[in-house]
Amino acid sequence: MSETSTSNASDRPKAVVLLSGGLDSTTALAVAVHEGFEPYAMTFRYGQRHAAELDAARRVAEAFRVARHQVVDIDLRVFGGSALTGDAEVPRDRSAGEISTGIPITYVPARNTIFLSFAVAWAEVLGADDIFIGVNAIDYSGYPDCRPQYIDAFEKMARLATRAGVEQGRMLRIHTPLILLTKAQIIQRGLELGVDYSLTLSCYDPGPGGRACGHCDACTLRRKGFREAGVADPIAYDD
Amino acid sequence: MSETSTSNASDRPKAVVLLSGGLDSTTALAVAVHEGFEPYAMTFRYGQRHAAELDAARRVAEAFRVARHQVVDIDLRVFGGSALTGDAEVPRDRSAGEISTGIPITYVPARNTIFLSFAVAWAEVLGADDIFIGVNAIDYSGYPDCRPQYIDAFEKMARLATRAGVEQGRMLRIHTPLILLTKAQIIQRGLELGVDYSLTLSCYDPGPGGRACGHCDACTLRRKGFREAGVADPIAYDD
Numbered sequence: 001m002s003e004t005s006t007s008n009a010s011d012r013p014k015a016v017v018l019l020s021g022g023l024d025s026t027t028a029l030a031v032a033v034h035e036g037f038e039p040y041a042m043t044f045r046y047g048q049r050h051a052a053e054l055d056a057a058r059r060v061a062e063a064f065r066v067a068r069h070q071v072v073d074i075d076l077r078v079f080g081g082s083a084l085t086g087d088a089e090v091p092r093d094r095s096a097g098e099i100s101t102g103i104p105i106t107y108v109p110a111r112n113t114i115f116l117s118f119a120v121a122w123a124e125v126l127g128a129d130d131i132f133i134g135v136n137a138i139d140y141s142g143y144p145d146c147r148p149q150y151i152d153a154f155e156k157m158a159r160l161a162t163r164a165g166v167e168q169g170r171m172l173r174i175h176t177p178l179i180l181l182t183k184a185q186i187i188q189r190g191l192e193l194g195v196d197y198s199l200t201l202s203c204y205d206p207g208p209g210g211r212a213c214g215h216c217d218a219c220t221l222r223r224k225g226f227r228e229a230g231v232a233d234p235i236a237y238d239d
Numbered sequence: 240m241s242e243t244s245t246s247n248a249s250d251r252p253k254a255v256v257l258l259s260g261g262l263d264s265t266t267a268l269a270v271a272v273h274e275g276f277e278p279y280a281m282t283f284r285y286g287q288r289h290a291a292e293l294d295a296a297r298r299v300a301e302a303f304r305v306a307r308h309q310v311v312d313i314d315l316r317v318f319g320g321s322a323l324t325g326d327a328e329v330p331r332d333r334s335a336g337e338i339s340t341g342i343p344i345t346y347v348p349a350r351n352t353i354f355l356s357f358a359v360a361w362a363e364v365l366g367a368d369d370i371f372i373g374v375n376a377i378d379y380s381g382y383p384d385c386r387p388q389y390i391d392a393f394e395k396m397a398r399l400a401t402r403a404g405v406e407q408g409r410m411l412r413i414h415t416p417l418i419l420l421t422k423a424q425i426i427q428r429g430l431e432l433g434v435d436y437s438l439t440l441s442c443y444d445p446g447p448g449g450r451a452c453g454h455c456d457a458c459t460l461r462r463k464g465f466r467e468a469g470v471a472d473p474i475a476y477d478d
Contacts, residue, residue: 117356121352149399153392154396160392161349
């Protein structure tokens, strides 16, 4: 009980943190806490085939004792168009070089825009001016909505979209603490902040027990990151 | 059958049209068709208390023979914070002057941002570069996300968010044909284009039969619009 009473939640400014349960969003959550924010975690159930990531998000939210963990149901399957929500095969065993070429089949149309829009709505209701998202423009999968210029444009739009944008002295901020870090640097930062990466799951196509496949783009980038960081990945792989 | 065969759908560029079933979005749909687009209508079921508007949207979509009418379920009630989705009373009998003062309780946090984000996702899947939304910055209810500078910022963001934004020769456009029109001008424009306003429903708080209350902000602005346009409103009111 001493752990939960060490911080008075109301002393800290609130921040909405988008949390998938993967390595990046978990590290972004750790940074938000480290920077003194009271975290409100938001996770989406959007018809993804890798529903095991929701379990990971719950484990992480609990470990960080977030003020609230909101799971939002949205159905992106109506749009089709992605291997993460449709019937197409998730690509396997591509090199980091291949992964960074072009927009992959695992791209979900406008996903970060939809997720950030919900975060803006929740921030407005909470009276929060800060949103954290673990996007990354370095060791990433070529998604257009992970680039710094996209995030800047979203922030400008969101400031005009909401009450916060029309009230004096308030300024909505989209925090992207990982955007210019390599995967290895993200892992090192997280370890400095005490992140337990055994709780996280990055795989696009986990097995029935929620075990990472080890061969999809997400697993490939994660393994490369741990290798380059010179630390062992604490999760088990299905190979 | 001759009606459905008069136009070859594939000849026209596709446009996603946000359609609530109200007067404004119906007029925006009429403008999209008039400008030569093949309309894909998108309507949201978002826990609104005025679900009768979904019936109106279906009637309108059918009348315009849209290529597809997509109803998307999203739950904004998790956020609370609005009389349109919560338990608060919808304000009645406010004047147009009162309505335009401040952000009203009927404001749904970041609603247009969320709706437009889904439209961007659908446009990307359809290969469409055009989105129509019937927002209005003149006879409106003081929502921050109806202003031209908000729409401009959203458009800039959306161009960076999607494949269309990284492919040469493509340029996503958010069309707001009503943004600088008065309600009376919107009605006149719609009538020129042959809109049947008896199909539409604008009320925030309709009765059990889907009959407009006549006293909420939406009814007040609509009635004032028809009065100023010098035409009779073809719908019946509950008073």
